[in-house]
Amino acid sequence: MAKQLMKGNEAIGEAAIRAGCRYFFGYPITPQNEVPEYMARRLPEVGGVFLQAESEVSAINMVYGAAGAGARVMTSSSSPGISLKQEGISYIAGSELPCVIINIIRGGPGLGGIQPAQSDYFQATKGGGHGDYRLFVFAPASVQEMVDLIMEAFDIADYYRNPVMVLGDGTLGQMMEPVEFKEPKKRDLPPKDWATTGAKGRKRNIINSLSLVAEQLEEHNWKLQKKYQHMKEHEQRWELYKCDDAELVLAAFGTTARIVKSVVNQLREQGIKAGLLRPITIFPFPDKAFAQLPDTVKAFLTVEMNTGQMVEDVRLAVNGKQPVHFFGRTGGIVPTPAEIIAKAKEIMGGVR
Amino acid sequence: MAEMIFAGFGGQGVMSMGMMLAYAGMLEGKNVSWIPSYGPEMRGGTANCAVVVTSDEIGSPFVTDPDVVVAMNLPSMDKFEPRxxxxxxxxxxxxxxxxxxxxxxxxxxxxxANEIASELGNSRVANMVVMGALLAKTGVAKPESVKDALRKVLPAHRHDLLPVNEQAMERGAEYVSKDR
Known part of the structure; x- marks a missing residue:
């Protein structure tokens, strides 16, 4: 199929539909409004349902209901809206239901601004709502990768019976790049025999996150943890770029990783052996990638559009073996290659 | 590799200009990206977009030091000329x-651009006059590819506008070649 030039947000919608998503519930917020706009136009054409709820709280509970009935369902929002959805997300994770949630991050905290940011990393990867749960979280760096991962996200959600979040930022949502819609590798998915589809003679299915007997709730928690552990063992994904002989490894995800890739090339032109480690899954965090790095690595520099969130996971993975530095811009400011290069030189000046 | 910024008032067609060029680059098999400035300002305010067209992989799609700046109004020229x-x-x-x-x-x-567009009877094709000049000066994409992109981007009921857009591009190209 020929490539199309598509805006990130519209590509999200198309990828979801091609992955079999037939239900979308949401509430408008910049900079992701083209997602509901696209779904509103396209879903009726494929026999699906688009519904603009009266609030984010309402939208996520509609997702809860549709997921419970076994449907492929998605919602999308941006940072403040995702915060409003946290209670519902916790219920969905607790009830072990599959769905896909898009967060096109904008600057926070509070209502914040509308420019791109990555300040929801903690919220996405450490639970977000209450209780000991995790989302499966993808952090794509291009419109094409976002499309590929969303098409896969529905399968992963079904496979694990767990919500999958795809993190973008204002830039990724608003930018246009060529995309191609390719069939993802299919997973063997079990039938959704737990779904509330009308009992019709079979034993009734109950979907509920309430569990008043402590022993049972603890057991349920250990079951969830086993699932997250399985993700950690089998689902980590990352990209290593020019790391083979690297002395300085820059770690960055999403849009920032694109800037850092350019920085790596510029640093190498200036004689600094730099490489990029780009997590593609941020939960599970790709700590296995660090084991593949060569002995030449002297230091790490994590670059993010926040005040330092993923850097904590990088420090855990590096485990004190090398120093881990941080550079970030926040509030909607995108870091420039020049300031990252300056920071890298400062570090490498120090270790030499 | 060409990193470009298109800037002007909302309504002058700077966003579609950038998009058309990205589309044309894609049709020629190149890697392209287009990023709009987006913000609370819209109608009557300034707008700009950053476009990269290259045969290499695109790392950063952000354009901090452009090779080309198209300024359709004074605030845009003041802002982007120094970069x-x-x-x-x-x-x-x-x-x-x-x-x-x-x-x-x-x-x-x-x-x-506005005078030339008015001579063609449609003041709204000023952006395509500049597009013609840009293509003639830089060769970043072939005029034919931009024309193909226009045909794909304009809905069928707007295809009556294709000839005036194409004339605008030709006039822009002529202007810069006679100027040199």
Whole structure:
């Protein structure tokens, strides 16, 4: 199929539909409004349902209901809206239901601004709502990768019976790049025999996150943890770029990783052996990638559009073996290659 | 590799200009990206987009030091002229901008885009006049590819506008070749 030039947000919608998503519930917020706009136009054409709820709280509970009935369902929002959805997300994770949630991050905290940011990393990867749960979280760096991962996200959600979040930022949502819609590798998915589809003679299915007997709730928690552990063992994904002989490894995800890739090339032109480690899954965090790095690595520099969130996971993975530095811009400011290069030189000046 | 910024008032067609060029680059098999400025300002305010067209992989899609700046109004020229790479190209709309470029380490071309568009009977194709000039000067994409992109982007009931857009591009190209 020929490539199309598509805006990130519209590509999200198309990828979801091609992955079999037939239900979308949401509430408008910049900079992701083209997602509901696209779904509103396209879903009726494929026999699906688009519904603009009266609030984010309402939208996520509609997702809860549709997921419970076994449907492929998605919602999308941006940072403040995702915060409003946290209670519902916790219920969905607790009830072990599959769905896909898009967060096109904008600057926070509070209502914040509308420019791109990555300040929801903690919220996405450490639970977000209450209780000991995790989302499966993808952090794509291009419109094409976002499309590929969303098409896969529905399968992963079904496979694990767990919500999958795809993190973008204002830039990724608003930018246009060529995309191609390719069939993802299919997973063997079990039938959704737990779904509330009308009992019709079979034993009734109950979907509920309430569990008043402590022993049972603890057991349920250990079951969830086993699932997250399985993700950690089998689902980590990352990209290593020019790391083979690297002395300085820059770690960055999403849009920032694109800037850092350019920085790596510029640093190498200036004689600094730099490489990029780009997590593609941020939960599970790709700590296995660090084991593949060569002995030449002297230091790490994590670059993010926040005040330092993923850097904590990088420090855990590096485990004190090398120093881990941080550079970030926040509030909607995108870091420039020049300031990252300056920071890298400062570090490498120090270790030499 | 061409990193470009298109800037002007909302409504002057700078966003679609950038998009058309990205589309044309894609049709030629190149890697392209298009990023709009987006913000609370819209109608009547300033708008700009960053476009990269290259046969290499695109790392950063952000354009901090452009090779080419297209300025359709004065605030855009004031903002982006200083950011141009040494040896870069500034194309500005001399119908609306009275001052000339302020740097001597770049190439500067003024083109009366609004006047030319009005002569063609449609003031809204001023952006395509500049597009024609840009293609002629830089060769970043073939005029034919931009014309193909236009046919794909314009809905069928707007295809009556194709000839005037194509004329606008040709007039822009002529303007810069006779100028040189």
């Amino acid at each position: 141009l790479k040494k040896g870069g190209l500034l194309i500005y709309n001399s119908s609306l901008i009275e001052r000339e470029g302020g740097r001597d380490d770049i190439e500067v071309i003024g083109i009366p």
